[in-house]
Amino acid sequence: MKAAVLHEVGGVPRYEDFPDPVAGAGEVVIDVRAVAVENVDKMIAAGTHYASKEFVDRLPVIPAFDGVGELPDGTLVGFGRPRHPYGALAEKTVVSADAYIPVPTDIDPAVVTVLGTAINGMSVRTAAGFVPGETVLVQGATGVAGRLAVKAARLLGAGRIVATGRDDTQLREVGADTVINTAVDDDALAKAFTEAKGDGYDVVVDFLWGRPTEILLRSLIPDSFAFPKPTRVIQIGESAGPSIALAAASLRTSGIEICGAAKGLDADTMRASYEQVLAWTRSGELTFELAKAPLRDIEAAWQRTDLRGRRLVVVM
Ligand SMILES: NC(=O)c1ccc[n+]([C@@H]2O[C@H](COP(=O)([O-])OP(=O)(O)OC[C@H]3O[C@@H](n4cnc5c(N)ncnc54)[C@H](OP(=O)(O)O)[C@@H]3O)[C@@H](O)[C@H]2O)c1
Structure with a gap:
């Protein structure tokens, strides 16, 4: 498969071949559709985030730890925490079977990555x-x-x-x-x-x-x-x-x-916020400013400095 591969802490991920992930017990392979690249992903790759060590402990590694993709049966899901060295920025990734939830199919997967x-x-x-x-x-x-x-x-x-x-x-x-x-x-x-x-x-x-x-x-x-x-x-x-x-x-x-911001958060308040954001998104009242880029352009997209206020979303 193709993936964005990081070879050194502080480096820029490159579009390269990488071995396909194979699901182990209790895991599932995801066909990735869209991944938002946030400051936290760049900080982790740069080694400046407190969680960097956990994510770049073995190189090469594929950055980003959540996104939207398809299960083998075609169900569209939001997933998180791929098994290292797999990350979200790849055609495929592998996650634990409890690390995904179904997401709406009537909203562009790139937008779904920004709902959070x-x-x-x-x-x-x-x-x-x-x-x-x-x-x-x-x-x-x-x-x-x-x-x-x-x-x-x-x-x-x-x-x-x-x-x-x-x-x-x-x-x-x-x-x-x-x-x-x-x-x-x-x-x-x-x-x-x-x-x-x-x-x-x-x-x-x-x-x-x-x-x-x-x-x-x-x-x-x-x-x-x-x-x-x-x-x-x-x-x-x-x-x-x-x-x-x-x-x-x-x-x-x-x-x-x-x-x-975590004050007052529990399953009910999270669900209510999610439902409200979904409703505004569907009605068009809430709009999202995205800059989409194909995975093959990851090297240039990762280094863009002109995005101000727009979220980079890599689409597969
Ligand atoms: N994205 C999320 O889902 C999320 C969730 C929770 C918390 N956060 C946190 O919230 C913060 C903003 O995230 P973001 O995704 O909105 O980032 P962003 O798009 O990069 O926006 C950063 C904001 O901070 C301003 N800023 C940056 N450096 C500054 C400085 N030295 N002095 C004054 N203002 C400065 C920027 O102003 P300019 O426009 O002038 O550059 C911009 O308004 C980050 O700390 C992030 O970790 C993000």
């Missing part, structure tokens, strides 16, 4: 208990996950959406009511957060962490004695940095509550 990213946007409801009319700030709104979070917040009935990014042109595209460019000095950014908050941010969906979120949290410290308006901050990504300095006053006086 949209479901992350539903954390405004599952983690933060969002109710219609509230003000939502999306930090990192120009990215794939951020754009989908803005769309989800809009569809859920946000009263006002504030979006941050580093590029004015990109920011204009995301569909927010107010945008903030974070690529300014610290004082200017703090001022922008303060000016844009109106009567306060109810929910912050944070794909950035690092400097922009540190400045945001500092900007929410009140400058007079008052009853603080609660701001529920959902931590979900760290594109701008893995850690922040958090002043005691940020928590003591601002009404900030910080939680992870």
Whole structure:
């Protein structure tokens, strides 16, 4: 079969022949249809992700650990965790028989690979208990996950959406009511957060962490004695940095509550989010910005830097 094969940590996968996988006991071979290539796949291949060692322990290896494909009986499934050295970026892969679930056949498999990213946007409801009319700030709104979070917040009935990014042109595209460019000095950014908050941010969906979120949290410290308006901050990504300095006053006086996107997740809330995202996708209310590439073009596609806000999906 053909596959995207990684020969060295930090290298670029190449389109090559690779031995077909053979299913062992309790395994099944999948005919792969579509695979989204995310930052996490690149970090793992680059050796910079905490899970890198597990994935690139034996080289050569096929990157990516989930996708959409067909079982031998033709059932379309979303699969995960192929057996090493097999990965998702190949014509075929092999997974444990409990590592797949059927997926809809009426939606383009390339779109199905991105539904999980949209479901992350539903954390405004599952983690933060969002109710219609509230003000939502999306930090990192120009990215794939951020754009989908803005769309989800809009569809859920946000009263006002504030979006941050580093590029004015990109920011204009995301569909927010107010945008903030974070690529300014610290004082200017703090001022922008303060000016844009109106009567306060109810929910912050944070794909950035690092400097922009540190400045945001500092900007929410009140400058007079008052009853603080609660701001529920959902931590979900760290594109701008893995850690922040958090002043005691940020928590003591601002009404900030910080939680992870996993808060409130169980089988029922996951299913409800999935069903909602599926319904919006089918109705056309939720759209996905994809850049599809055939597997044979993986070497060039892997190195693309022009995708901003679009998810690379490799199709077989
Ligand atoms: N994709 C998912 O399903 C998913 C799920 C959960 C969590 N996450 C996490 O969420 C984060 C974003 O994921 P994504 O897939 O949306 O990535 P992405 O498409 O690459 O978007 C990254 C976002 O972060 C911004 N950004 C990057 N570096 C920055 C910096 N140094 N300072 C300020 N802003 C910066 C980008 O702004 P520009 O547009 O200006 O580059 C963009 O808005 C990642 O940490 C990811 O691991 C992703």
